[in-house]
Structure formats: structure tokens, C-alpha cells
Amino acid sequence: MDTLTEAFLPAHLLDVKRGVRRIVEAELEPIAREIDRIGEIPDIAWSTMRRHGLLGMRLPEEFGGASLDVASYLISLEELSRSHRVFALMAEYSSGGLALALLRYGTQQQHLRWLRKVGDGTIQASFALTEPEAGSDAAAIRTRARKTEKGWSLSGRKHFISNAHNAELVLVMAVTDPEKRARGGISAFLVPKDAPGFAVTRVETTIGSEAIKLAELTFDECELPDEALLGPVGDGFKVAMTTLVDGRLGVGCACIGAADRVLSMMIDHANTRQTFGKPLASRQAIQWMIADSAMELAATRALVYQTLMTYAEGKPIGSAPSMCKVYASEMAGRVTDRAIQVFGGMGLIRGFPVERFYRDVRHYRIGEGSSEVQRILIAREYLSTGREPRETSS
Numbered sequence: 001m002d003t004l005t006e007a008f009l010p011a012h013l014l015d016v017k018r019g020v021r022r023i024v025e026a027e028l029e030p031i032a033r034e035i036d037r038i039g040e041i042p043d044i045a046w047s048t049m050r051r052h053g054l055l056g057m058r059l060p061e062e063f064g065g066a067s068l069d070v071a072s073y074l075i076s077l078e079e080l081s082r083s084h085r086v087f088a089l090m091a092e093y094s095s096g097g098l099a100l101a102l103l104r105y106g107t108q109q110q111h112l113r114w115l116r117k118v119g120d121g122t123i124q125a126s127f128a129l130t131e132p133e134a135g136s137d138a139a140a141i142r143t144r145a146r147k148t149e150k151g152w153s154l155s156g157r158k159h160f161i162s163n164a165h166n167a168e169l170v171l172v173m174a175v176t177d178p179e180k181r182a183r184g185g186i187s188a189f190l191v192p193k194d195a196p197g198f199a200v201t202r203v204e205t206t207i208g209s210e211a212i213k214l215a216e217l218t219f220d221e222c223e224l225p226d227e228a229l230l231g232p233v234g235d236g237f238k239v240a241m242t243t244l245v246d247g248r249l250g251v252g253c254a255c256i257g258a259a260d261r262v263l264s265m266m267i268d269h270a271n272t273r274q275t276f277g278k279p280l281a282s283r284q285a286i287q288w289m290i291a292d293s294a295m296e297l298a299a300t301r302a303l304v305y306q307t308l309m310t311y312a313e314g315k316p317i318g319s320a321p322s323m324c325k326v327y328a329s330e331m332a333g334r335v336t337d338r339a340i341q342v343f344g345g346m347g348l349i350r351g352f353p354v355e356r357f358y359r360d361v362r363h364y365r366i367g368e369g370s371s372e373v374q375r376i377l378i379a380r381e382y383l384s385t386g387r388e389p390r391e392t393s394s
């Protein structure tokens with residue numbers, strides 16, 4: 001662990017970090033290779049994560065969780081991401097956005113039916129907001145939910161929904177009042193895989209790991225009972241938005257984990273690979289790539305750790321989660337790019353970890369709200385509070 005991390009994080013978070021790292025190195029890393037080989041998440045990944053309490057981390061013990069505080073959870077995501085992006089996603093599927101929304105807004109009946117199963121990975125669940133005509137502008141969704149005598153009828157299409165082809169349950173955002181839209185006209189629905197009129201109509205892979213798939217979902221007068229509604233009618237946007245802070249900080253931590261691992265690989269390679277009779281590490285061009293990566297990683301840690309500690313204390317953090325997401329995802333892009341350069345041809349070979357990290361971290365600048373949208377949010381906060389640029393002494 002680097003000196004800054006040791007100095008900055010409190011003892012309990014360092015313990016969490018070391019504990020998760022031990023599990024990652026001993027048990028998850030071999031599974032990471034299997035994930036890349038088969039292009040799917042194997043059962044052993046779920047059972048190993050479950051055995052070590054890495055699923056449902058933030059859920060209360062009554063639902064099989066570990067009641068972990070938000071900072072410990074986010075630090076765990078960083079460590080899981082040192083191995084494979086999939087492990088952090090599994091932790092999120094079972095304990096992040098959807099599980100927290102279910103915990104926060106669900107009725108006792110909904111908790112009993114779904115929460116433990118989502119939390120221990122017995123079933124997988126997905127969160128469906130994005131549509132072909134509504135990505136960054138999420139309030140523009142068209143999927144419509146109409147009240148019927150028996151409950152609700154959903155019609156529309158979602159796309160880019162992570163892991164929905166494996167999901168037994170999908171949390172779907174739909175318009176219940178087209179006049180109000182984001183201001184009380186969108187509601188959240190728990191849609192089981194076997195709901196009549198619901199189908200997974202396409203599965204896409206991306207430039208990232210084959211195991212991370214995005215699905216298109218179609219709702220053709222999909223019939224749902226009243227109990228499918230999560231939270232009050234019209235509160236869907238609130239349900240969706242309450243999970244955003246954790247999601248953005250999660251991306252920040254995941255990018256730190258990925259960049260940290262890639263930097264270690266870069267350093268090992270620079271020390272061992274010889275060209276023209278000397279190790280690469282003796283060349284200034286290579287040293288600068290390592291120095292720049294270490295420097296940017298340290299700056300990202302300072303921003304992300306400071307934000308997550310302040311958040312964990314319950315203090316306001318404004319647009320800092322957006323800053324963490326943009327800064328960390330762009331840093332991870334640069335570090336993994338430099339790593340490929342240091343590895344030369346080997347860095348480009350499919351199946352070699354460095355190229356997989358390079359492809360996987362590219363997602364982080366788009367998913368969970370793109371860099372541009374985060375910059376809009378940051379600028380909006382700074383412009384609205386009327387902050388003047390600070391005077392400098394020079």
C-alpha cells in the first residue's frame with residue numbers, strides 16, 4: 001500500500017482494504033482469468049464472493065448483509081477492481097443502487113420477496129432507466145406505465161441495461177404522468193423476469209470484458225400487480241437519483257483500484273524488461289510515464305478519499321462525487337494507456353491483463369452519467385453559488 005493511503009485512511013478502512021486484498025489475491029484473481037476465458041460470470045465467482053461476505057455488503061444483517069458503512073464498502077470496491085471490473089459490479093448488483101433503493105423504498109412484502117435473494121446473489125437484478133432516445137437526458141424516457149384494474153401496464157423499450165439478460169428482477173423507470181415527468185411523473189416498478197409482456201430482446205457486448213453484457217428490454221403491455229410499484233407513484237426519479245452519489249464515488253474507487261494494479265504491473269515490467277542491454281526502468285522516457293501515473297493516482301486518491309470520508313460523516317459534498325467520477329475515470333484512461341506503451345506489443349495482446357484494464361476502464365467515462373454530464377453538474381454548482389476564482393499571489 002502506498003504511503004499516502006497509509007497516512008490518510010483511518011485504521012478500520014486500512015483493515016478492510018488489507019482484508020479484501022488478501023481475498024482478491026488468493027481467491028478471486030484465478031477466477032478473473034476464468035471470467036476472461038469463458039466470457040461469463042461463473043458460479044464460482046458468486047459463491048466465492050458470497051463466502052467472503054463481499055455480496056450484499058451494505059444490507060442489514062437481517063437480509064444476510066454485513067451492514068457495512070459506506071466508506072468500507074467503497075474501499076472494498078477499489079480492492080475488488082484491482083483484479084477484475086466484474087467483481088466490483090457483482091458487489092454493486094447485490095448491494096449498490098438497486099438493493100439500496102429496494103431497502104429504502106420497499107414495503108415489508110417487497111423486502112421479504114426480493115431483498116435477501118438480491119443481497120446474497122441467489123438472484124441477479126438490474127436497473128433500467130436508459131432508453132434509445134433518453135440517455136444523458138434521463139427525464140426524456142418514454143416507457144409508459146398506465147393504471148389498470150389489476151395493477152399496471154408497461155409499454156416501451158430500454159437499452160444498455162447491465163447484466164439484464166441474467167436478471168430475475170429488473171427495476172424499471174416508467175412515465176406515469178407525461179405532464180410532470182421528472183417532477184413527479186416518473187415511477188419505479190419491480191419487474192420479474194417472467195412478467196407477461198416482458199422480454200429481453202437483444203444482448204450486446206462492448207469493448208470491455210466479454211462477461212459484461214448490456215441488454216435491450218421490451219415491454220409490450222407488460223402486466224404488473226399493484227405490489228410491483230416501488231415507493232409512491234411519481235417518486236421514481238427520486239428512487240433513481242438517490243443512488244447516484246454512491247454510484248459516482250464507486251466509479252472513483254474502482255478507477256483507483258484498476259489504475260493502481262496497472263501501475264504495479266508497469267513498474268514490474270519496467271524493472272525486468274531489458275532493451276539495448278539495460279532495463280526499461282533506467283530510461284527517462286519510461287520513468288516519466290511511471291512518475292506521471294503515480295502522481296495522477298495520488299491526486300485522485302486525495303480527492304476521492306477526502307470526498308468519501310466527508311460523505312461517510314454525513315456532511316454535504318456538493319458536486320464532489322461528479323468530480324471524483326470524471327477525474328478518476330480520465331486518470332485511469334491515461335494510466336492504462338501508458339501501461340500499454342510500457343509493455344509494447346505484449347500490452348496489446350488479447351487476454352493479457354493490461355489490455356483488458358485499458359478496455360474496461362473506458363466504460364467509466366460514459367456509464368453512470370458521462371464526463372460531459374458530470375462537468376455540467378460541477379459547473380452548475382459553481383456558477384449558481386457565484387464563487388469567484390481565487391486570487392493568486394503571483
Ligand SMILES: Cc1cc2nc3c(=O)[nH]c(=O)nc-3n(C[C@H](O)[C@H](O)[C@H](O)COP(=O)(O)OP(=O)(O)OC[C@H]3O[C@@H](n4cnc5c(N)ncnc54)[C@H](O)[C@@H]3O)c2cc1C
Nearest residue numbers: 127128129130135136160161162363366367368369370372
Ligand atoms: C457499460 C455501460 C453500462 C450501462 N449500464 C446501464 C444500466 O445498467 N442501466 C441504465 O439505465 N443505463 C445504463 N447505461 C447507460 C448509460 O447511463 C448511458 O449510456 C449514459 O447515460 C449516456 O447516454 P447515451 O449513451 O444515450 O449518450 P447520449 O446521451 O446520446 O450522449 C452522447 C454524447 O453526448 C454527450 N452529451 C449529451 N448531452 C450533452 C450536453 N448537454 N452537453 C454536452 N455533451 C452532451 C454525452 O456526454 C455523450 O458523450 C450503461 C452504459 C454503459 C456504457
